[in-house]
Amino acid sequence: MKYISLALFLLAIISCQQEADPDNKMETIKYIERASGEIKTENVPSEGMLKWLYTSTTGKAALSLLFKRKIVSAVGGWYMNTGFSSRRIDEFVSEHQIDKKEFEIEDLSKFTSFNDFFYRKLKPNARKIGERxxxxxxxxxxxxxxxxxxxxxxxxxxxxxxxxxxxxxxxxxxxxxxxxxxxxxxxxxxxxxxxxxxxxxxxxxxxxxxxxxxxxxxxxxxxxxxxxxxxxxxxxxxxxxxxxxxxxxxxxxxxxxxxxxxxxxxxxxxxxxxxxxxxxxxxxxxxxxxxxxxxxxxxxxxxxxxxxxxxxxxxxxxxxxx
Structure with missing residues (x-):
């Protein structure tokens, strides 16, 4: 329980810590879209939190003490399996422009939790399998x-x-x-x-x-x-x-x-x-x-x-x- 309480406390101070920390110097993530050859910038969920954890003095301390541990991922995984987490699905799909037409289940209300959506199956022909x-x-x-x-x-x-x-x-x-x-x-x-x-x-x-x-x-x-x-x-x-x-x-x-x-x-x-x-x-x-x-x-x-x-x-x- 002490890890869970500490996790909630740390998450509560992250937003102000990210803005205040002068060591937050990580670069944005750029990648190449294979089809067009264009260079694009990735929209990273929890980008501010990652920058805080891996660049700031206090973030690194929190990472070593808590965030790398199984308990945090276990608590997060538990929540993502609850019905409450399903409320995030619509916003997540919209924010990241995910193509629902590929889903085996297109109706987002059918997913019972965020995890149920997260490891969703695709329609049988949604991906073409190459010859090599x-x-x-x-x-x-x-x-x-x-x-x-x-x-x-x-x-x-x-x-x-x-x-x-x-x-x-x-x-x-x-x-x-x-x-x-x-x-x-x-x-x-x-x-x-x-x-x-x-x-x-x-x-x-x-x-x-x-x-x-x-x-x-x-x-x-x-x-x-x-x-x-x-x-x-x-x-x-x-x-x-x-x-x-x-x-x-x-x-x-x-x-x-x-x-x-x-x-x-x-x-x-x-x-x-x-x-x-x-x-x-x-x-x-x-x-x-x-x-x-x-x-x-x-x-x-x-x-x-x-x-x-x-x-x-x-x-x-x-x-x-x-």
Whole structure:
């Protein structure tokens, strides 16, 4: 109960703290819309709160003391499962211009809670599945042909290592020279995720961790957040792209990571793998060396320091022909 009381107290002072703190210097989030090539600015839910938590002295103290802990996300998840939270749905859809016509259930009044809406299903044909390796989710993507590119991109903070990220040195050693994709799901995005290729999926391995934000406003400070957050990973054995590691990373206010696939079974490209409950989340794909080549536009945009919008089922890479 003391954590809950402290959480309510901290939330009450956030708005005035954000304006008063001179250290609040985080940049806005800009990204490239893939279809048009336009550079846009992201509308970030709770942007002020994130800036306060990750840039100010008092915010960092609150983050370490409370906000990274499970209790805060658990309380938030509990509320998002209540009928009271459903009152936020209409405003949220309107504010973020979410296309209701894609929803399996278009009538927003049918959702029993905000979480019920948050991990909504889409109509069967709402996403076209590409002919090559595809994105497992809607969101914004960064791609790296080697792990060295990752550490050059995220120049701040402690060096990112796969062994620490996967908590398995033997498994990590198979991917140290391989490629990596980071797909970030913002709260307005569709939050079910799917398989990027056909194959056989292993059982998920769970790794305990904290609940830091995975927003770029937080990652600007350190990619090490990925190695500290709660996460799960499985290996997808494919014929064309080798063994792909799929890592589901939780974050602040993500109450649960739910797997809906059957471990050990054959899965089809585009088939649902699972979903995240409320909050921002991330998927990380790891590829063995020499197995895939990312699409040129995604590589170039990443080199510019820009994420690119992506839809589940959209092509992101090709197999390397031997």
């Amino acid at each position: 390796l595809v994105s497992p989710a809607d969101g914004k993507i960064l791609v790296f042909q080697t792990l060295a590119d990752v550490n050059r991109f995220f120049v701040k903070g402690t060096e990112f290592t796969l062994a620490e990220f996967l908590q398995n040195e033997k498994l990590a050693s198979k991917y140290n020279n391989g490629a990596m994709a980071i797909i970030r799901l913002a709260p307005p995005d569709y939050h079910r995720y799917h398989f990027p290729a056909s194959g056989v999926a292993s059982e998920s391995t769970k790794i305990k961790g904290h609940y830091y934000s995975v927003s770029p406003l937080a990652l600007q400070k350190s990619l090490q957040i990925f190695c500290e957050n709660k996460r799960e990973h499985c290996t997808l054995a494919t014929e064309d792209y080798g063994n792909i590691i799929i890592v589901d990373v939780g974050a602040t206010m993500v109450g649960s990571i739910i797997q809906t696939y059957e471990a050990g079974a054959n899965v089809e490209k585009g088939e649902e793998k699972g979903y995240f409950a409320f909050g921002g989340s991330t998927l990380v794909l790891l590829f063995e060396e020499g197995k895939i080549m990312f699409d040129t536009d995604l590589v170039e945009n990443t080199k510019k320091g820009m994420e690119t919008t992506i839809s589940m089922g959209e092509n992101i890479a090709s197999m390397v022909k031997k």
